[in-house]
Amino acid sequence: MLNQIAGFDAGALRHPRKKTYGVKVGNITVGGGAPIVVQSMTNTDTADVERTLQQTLELAEAGSEIVRWTVNVPEAAAAVPVIKKRLLDAGCNVPIIGDFHYNGHVLLTKYPECAAALDKYRINPGNVGAGQRRDEQFSTICKVAVDQGKPVRIGVNGGSLNQELVMRKMQENTDQNLGKESEEIINDCMVLSALQSTELALESGLRNDQIIISCKTSRPRDLITVYRDLSGKTQQPLHLGLTEAGMGMKGLVWSSASLGVLLADGIGDTIRISLTPKPGGDRREEVYACCELLQALGLRSFSPSVTACPGCGRTTSTTFQELAERTQDYIREMMPTWKTQYDGVETMTLAVMGCIVNGPGESKAANIGISLPGKGDDARRQLRRTGGRVQKAPRRLRKHQVSAQDGRSGRPVNSRDSRLGQ
Ligand code: SF4
Numbered sequence: 001m002l003n004q005i006a007g008f009d010a011g012a013l014r015h016p017r018k019k020t021y022g023v024k025v026g027n028i029t030v031g032g033g034a035p036i037v038v039q040s041m042t043n044t045d046t047a048d049v050e051r052t053l054q055q056t057l058e059l060a061e062a063g064s065e066i067v068r069w070t071v072n073v074p075e076a077a078a079a080v081p082v083i084k085k086r087l088l089d090a091g092c093n094v095p096i097i098g099d100f101h102y103n104g105h106v107l108l109t110k111y112p113e114c115a116a117a118l119d120k121y122r123i124n125p126g127n128v129g130a131g132q133r134r135d136e137q138f139s140t141i142c143k144v145a146v147d148q149g150k151p152v153r154i155g156v157n158g159g160s161l162n163q164e165l166v167m168r169k170m171q172e173n174t175d176q177n178l179g180k181e182s183e184e185i186i187n188d189c190m191v192l193s194a195l196q197s198t199e200l201a202l203e204s205g206l207r208n209d210q211i212i213i214s215c216k217t218s219r220p221r222d223l224i225t226v227y228r229d230l231s232g233k234t235q236q237p238l239h240l241g242l243t244e245a246g247m248g249m250k251g252l253v254w255s256s257a258s259l260g261v262l263l264a265d266g267i268g269d270t271i272r273i274s275l276t277p278k279p280g281g282d283r284r285e286e287v288y289a290c291c292e293l294l295q296a297l298g299l300r301s302f303s304p305s306v307t308a309c310p311g312c313g314r315t316t317s318t319t320f321q322e323l324a325e326r327t328q329d330y331i332r333e334m335m336p337t338w339k340t341q342y343d344g345v346e347t348m349t350l351a352v353m354g355c356i357v358n359g360p361g362e363s364k365a366a367n368i369g370i371s372l373p374g375k376g377d378d379a380r381r382q383l384r385r386t387g388g389r390v391q392k393a394p395r396r397l398r399k400h401q402v403s404a405q406d407g408r409s410g411r412p413v414n415s416r417d418s419r420l421g422q
Pocket of ligand 1: 309310311312313314315353354355356357358359374
């Protein structure tokens with residue numbers, strides 16, 4: 001029999017949030033004790049105004065509080081103010097970040113309207129040039145940010161780390177016989193690059209409350225090591241993300257494993273989960289993943305959570321999986337409306353269970369619980385509302401009728417819940 005580990009205290013897993021400077025990014029604050037911000041990035045060609053506008057609206061509606069655009073060529077820089085205006089005309093004021101590599105110093109100076117329209121500039125210190133020109137070009141971007149009153153993110157990435165710095169540290173390791181593994185040196189270099197770049201940004205005129213830092217790697221263990229180190233050495237707010245996390249389940253698990261540990265440590269002020277979508281896949285998945293992660297850790301609430309059992313030999317059809325999926329999809333579809341109408345709706349819990357074994361128990365703990373009959377059970381379903389009152393659902397309550405019956409009006413099923421102001 002498995003016993004609880006002696007001395008285990010689940011509550012102790014969550015450390016107080018690390019103190020960081022608050023940075024205003026458009027109308028959103030990152031750090032300084034503000035709620036952890038969800039962000040995402042479009043994968044459209046930014047020069048394609050219509051597609052970038054559409055995807056940005058979708059990401060923002062899904063819950064992304066900041067959206068990043070690639071700004072890589074003059075056509076993209078020229079499109080930025082146009083799309084930003086269209087967003088504002090559509091009533092969407094989500095802050096927009098410009099992602100610059102190699103030519104940010106050129107684009108931001110040649111396209112001042114782009115610089116003015118963006119709410120933050122992302123600079124990768126490994127991709128701003130080499131040698132003396134690296135610092136000059138990095139400084140040029142910072143000075144545009146100073147003139148425009150915009151913050152920056154110093155976004156160090158393991159795949160594009162400053163190679164001059166890495167070579168110097170490798171040599172130092174050999175010369176001084178420090179005995180460090182190359183992995184350790186690279187992790188050290190990432191933190192060093194972020195801190196040195198922060199110093200340069202400050203020397204260029206930016207204030208502490210205008211600088212966010214990230215140090216992304218593609219390996220969870222390295223990410224945890226790097227951010228723990230970084231967090232102990234700076235008070236700049238930190239953007240968390242496992243870079244190149246990958247597709248589907250792998251990307252979700254690896255991102256959640258690494259970001260979850262750091263968030264539980266109290267590290268991180270804004271997150272992005274970099275999932276590789278399937279061809280034609282839904283870009284909003286990365287937003288949903290961020291929201292689910294923060295909600296799972298009890299750090300924020302975004303929408304009613306759906307508890308569903310995995311199913312087993314007692315489930316006799318796919319009805320229960322379909323019901324769970326439809327319930328989840330329906331909540332996502334309705335949340336943009338519900339959150340403007342029902343205060344506290346995002347903290348509701350629903351349970352969709354495949355049989356009576358765990359169904360009534362889970363349902364009791366939820367605001368709304370639906371237990372379907374499993375193999376051999378009485379062929380009645382149970383619908384349980386807040387307060388534990390049980391209602392035998394009529395036999396006509398089949399998979400498609402639950403959401404249709406209670407949802408067409410746009411009202412949550414448990415419209416009697418006092419938190420919904422009924
Ligand atoms: S609740 Fe019932 S159907 Fe679902 S996993 Fe448990 S025993 Fe199986």
